[in-house]
Structures are given as structure tokens and as C-alpha cells.
Amino acid sequence: MPTKKSWAEPWKIKMVEHLHMTTKEERIKAISAAGYNTFLLKSRDVYIDLLTDSGTNAMSDRQWAGLMLGDEAYAGSRNFYHLEKAIQDFYSYKYLVPTHQGRGAEHIFSQILIKEGDFVPGNMYFTTTRLHQELAGATFVDVIIDEAHDTSSTHPFKGNIDISKLQKLVDEVGADKIPYISIATTVNMAGGQPLSMANLKELRKWADKYKIPIAHDMTRVAENAWLIQEREEGYENIPIKDIVYEICSLTDHATMSAKKDPIVNIGGFLATNDEDVYRQAQNMVVVFEGLHTYGGMAGRDMEALAIGIEESVSDDHMQARVGQTHYLGQKLLDFGIPIIVPIGTHGVFLDAKKFLPHLEQDVFPAQTLAAEIYIESGVRTMERGIVSAGRNKATGEHYYPKLELVRITIPRRVYTQSHMDVTAEAIAVVYERRNSVKGLKFTYEPEYLRFFQARFEPIK
Numbered sequence: 001m002p003t004k005k006s007w008a009e010p011w012k013i014k015m016v017e018h019l020h021m022t023t024k025e026e027r028i029k030a031i032s033a034a035g036y037n038t039f040l041l042k043s044r045d046v047y048i049d050l051l052t053d054s055g056t057n058a059m060s061d062r063q064w065a066g067l068m069l070g071d072e073a074y075a076g077s078r079n080f081y082h083l084e085k086a087i088q089d090f091y092s093y094k095y096l097v098p099t100h101q102g103r104g105a106e107h108i109f110s111q112i113l114i115k116e117g118d119f120v121p122g123n124m125y126f127t128t129t130r131l132h133q134e135l136a137g138a139t140f141v142d143v144i145i146d147e148a149h150d151t152s153s154t155h156p157f158k159g160n161i162d163i164s165k166l167q168k169l170v171d172e173v174g175a176d177k178i179p180y181i182s183i184a185t186t187v188n189m190a191g192g193q194p195l196s197m198a199n200l201k202e203l204r205k206w207a208d209k210y211k212i213p214i215a216h217d218m219t220r221v222a223e224n225a226w227l228i229q230e231r232e233e234g235y236e237n238i239p240i241k242d243i244v245y246e247i248c249s250l251t252d253h254a255t256m257s258a259k260k261d262p263i264v265n266i267g268g269f270l271a272t273n274d275e276d277v278y279r280q281a282q283n284m285v286v287v288f289e290g291l292h293t294y295g296g297m298a299g300r301d302m303e304a305l306a307i308g309i310e311e312s313v314s315d316d317h318m319q320a321r322v323g324q325t326h327y328l329g330q331k332l333l334d335f336g337i338p339i340i341v342p343i344g345t346h347g348v349f350l351d352a353k354k355f356l357p358h359l360e361q362d363v364f365p366a367q368t369l370a371a372e373i374y375i376e377s378g379v380r381t382m383e384r385g386i387v388s389a390g391r392n393k394a395t396g397e398h399y400y401p402k403l404e405l406v407r408i409t410i411p412r413r414v415y416t417q418s419h420m421d422v423t424a425e426a427i428a429v430v431y432e433r434r435n436s437v438k439g440l441k442f443t444y445e446p447e448y449l450r451f452f453q454a455r456f457e458p459i460k
């Protein structure tokens with residue numbers, strides 16, 4: 001009798017996309033030409049691309065068939081009404097405003113709700129979300145529980161809000177200076193950590209007392225729901241679909257990057273239960289995105305999204321999605337490789353400080369490790385450490401973040417278990433020869449978001 005019950009994908013493969021296989025010599029040339037920055041590699045030179053889960057999803061045959069049903073009318077496309085119904089049926093929100101992707105919705109939403117001098121509390125920040133809040137005149141205040149910042153903490157819900165931090169903010173600035181509470185399911189910058197339903201219910205009660213609405217960054221809500229089903233008492237037997245619905249119905253507004261959870265390659269939306277916010281958003285979307293019944297998406301893309309939403313909240317899909325991420329994470333743990341635990345839902349994070357303890361942070365251990373993994377195997381990952389953190393504007397010094405990580409992100413429904421095996425084995429080979437790995441130095445350092453375009457050379 002087998003001791004372990006395996007999961008398998010709830011789909012089979014109908015069409016394949018060939019990958020370009022390279023030799024180690026070719027990869028050494030390619031990474032050198034890319035300045036040892038995986039963002040500057042050509043996709044053709046990459047074998048297994050684990051750079052991001054954003055827009056890299058594989059659509060189903062139903063979604064591809066949906067593309068043929070695209071109604072490209074300028075106004076009132078039938079695909080808009082299908083998408084609107086999907087948002088009402090699966091996410092509970094009454095009103096929909098489509099946008100070209102998540103940040104388009106964040107822009108419109110922040111401009112409508114925020115006044116100069118406001119404060120927006122949230123469970124850790126996300127890059128584009130916080131930037132749009134700041135551009136609208138607000139100061140972001142982190143109200144996530146302390147455990148979120150502690151990599152060794154195994155708290156099951158590191159995405160939870162600390163209500164006492166919220167209370168302190170209201171006591172200091174007054175509830176009228178807080179246009180909304182910004183919550184994310186799951187918290188990307190904390191390594192994909194979830195919020196619990198109990199915490200969300202408590203937050204709802206608190207928010208009602210002060211009449212402050214809750215805005216939901218629902219980019220990975222199904223992944224959060226999966227973790228609630230796994231970890232929260234009373235939810236073991238509740239379908240993901242119902243947990244997603246319950247999360248959404250405890251909030252007032254939402255922004256979505258459809259490039260993540262809902263399994264499409266481009267798209268996003270703003271959703272709300274507030275008719276007044278809806279009217280204002282409809283007004284703004286025509287200025288910045290497109291007419292309110294397409295907002296920057298083609299009709300066919302709205303159709304694929306409507307179908308993708310339904311597929312994304314199925315238990316079988318989520319089991320395979322998270323199962324694959326955990327499979328890779330467990331394999332790395334079995335090789336003794338240092339990763340961040342608990343393993344998240346959308347990716348696995350290597351701890352580069354522990355992987356390459358002989359390298360000082362100023363020779364960019366995570367950047368170096370991502371380049372070495374590519375050279376070893378053609379697997380593309382990315383740096384999340386000192387290069388991403390940038391420099392302090394005032395002192396010109398690097399920021400030295402606590403976390404020096406390599407992010408291995410898994411696209412939805414794209415790769416097989418064998419691809420995960422090859423990835424883990426390649427990382428294990430680099431781990432074997434880790435003592436011979438030397439660091440990198442800058443040859444070009446851009447002023448903004450330097451990790452995208454920076455170039456390096458190996459230290460001799």
C-alpha cells in the first residue's frame with residue numbers, strides 16, 4: 001500500500017509549446033550578455049521560466065474557445081455582461097469597472113477615495129498599490145501583525161491585521177482621515193502569507209464601528225481561500241468557491257490583477273458594492289482606460305477572464321496549483337536547501353544569505369544565485385534582496401534588507417512535475433558547489449527600480 005496519496009493535475013495537455021534547449025556554454029554567454037541579470041535574458045534562451053506568475057498562465061480550451069466569442073463592439077459588448085455576472089456570482093460584488101490590468105484599477109480607485117493628507121492602513125504594502133495611494137496624497141501605514149516580518153515565525157496567518165495598530169492610528173489621526181483599509185489576500189511581499197477569516201470578521205466589526213470601508217486587493221484570493229481551507233478551524237470541508245465568496249462579501253471594494261488568480265494573460269478590474277464609487281469610477285475609466293464596458297480590455301479578453309474566474313475557484317484546480325508549489329518546496333527541503341517556510345502558494349523563496357553564507361550582502365548573493373541557477377540549468381528565477389531594495393536617497397547607501405531571497409514563482413497550469421524535478425535538482429547542484437561561487441559587482445546601475453535593468457560582472 002502506498003503511504004502517501006498523490007495529487008495530479010485536473011487537466012490533460014492538448015497542445016504543446018516547444019522550448020529551446022541550450023548548452024551550458026550557450027547559457028554562460030547568454031547570462032554574460034544579459035549583465036548577470038535574469039530580467040535581461042531573452043525568453044528564447046530560457047528553458048523553464050519561473051520569473052513570475054503574472055500573466056504567464058496557460059488558458060484552458062474553454063477559455064481559448066471563449067476568445068472566438070469576443071464581441072468587439074465599442075459599447076455594451078456581451079462579454080462585459082458575462083464578466084459582470086461572473087464577478088457577482090463568484091466574488092459577490094455588485095458593480096464592475098474593467099481596466100487594462102491591476103494597477104489601472106488601483107489608480108482610479110486611489111484617485112476617487114483619497115484626499116491629500118489621508119492615511120491608508122494595510123497588511124504590508126505592494127509596490128504599485130502603495131505608489132498609487134501615495135500619488136493620490138496618502139501616507140501608507142503598515143498594520144500587519146509583527147510575525148509577518150519574522151522569517152522564522154511559523155504563524156499560520158502571517159497576513160493578519162493587528163487591530164490594535166489600527167486603533168492606534170485612529171486615535172492619533174481620527175477616522176475621517178482614513179478613507180479605507182487596504183487588505184490583500186494573500187500578502188505578496190510577505191512571501192504569499194494569508195489572512196484568516198476570523199481576523200477578517202473581526203476587522204469588519206471594527207471597520208463598521210468607525211464607518212471605514214474595506215478595500216480588497218483580491219489578486220490571489222483563491223490562494224488565500226485554499227490556505228483557510230487547509231489551516232482554519234471550521235473550513236476543512238467548505239469548498240474554495242464558498243470561501244472566496246465569503247471573503248469578498250466581508251469587504252466593500254476590490255481591485256484585481258487578472259494576470260494572477262483568474263488564469264489569463266492580461267486584464268484587471270475594479271469592483272464595488274457602493275453605487276456612488278461605481279459612478280465615479282465609470283467616469284474616470286473613460287479618461288484613463290477606455291469606455292466603461294471594456295476599460296482597456298478586448299471583448300475576447302473579458303470572455304476568457306469570465307471563464308477563468310470560474311475555473312480558478314475550483315478545489316481541483318487549487319489543489320494542483322498549490323500542490324505543485326509545495327512539491328517543489330518539499331523537494332528543496334529534502335535536499336537540505338534553505339528556503340522560507342511555511343511554503344507559500346505561488347512560489348518558493350530561497351534564503352540566499354544561508355545558501356551563500358560566505359558572501360557579504362554588498363556582493364549581491366541573491367542576484368549571484370539567480371545567475372548561477374540559470375547557468376546550471378536554464379531555469380529563470382529572480383532576485384528579491386539588496387538589488388531590489390535600492391539605495392537610500394539621502395545617504396546614497398544601499399538599503400540592506402533583512403531578506404535576501406531568490407524568488408521561484410510558478411505559472412499556473414504551465415509546467416509539469418518533471419520540470420519541478422529538474423529545477424530542484426539544478427538548485428541542488430549549485431548548492432553542492434556553493435563554496436566556489438563568488439559575488440557580482442555593478443557595471444551599470446539605473447536610478448529607479450534598478451533590479452529591472454542593472455548590469456553586473458563577476459568578481460574575480
Ligand SMILES: *Cc1c(COP(=O)(O)O)cnc(C)c1O
Nearest residue numbers: 101102103126128188219257259
Ligand atoms: C501584480 C499585483 C498587483 C498589480 O497588478 P498588475 O496587473 O501587475 O498591474 C497588485 N497587487 C498585487 C498583490 C499583485 O500581485
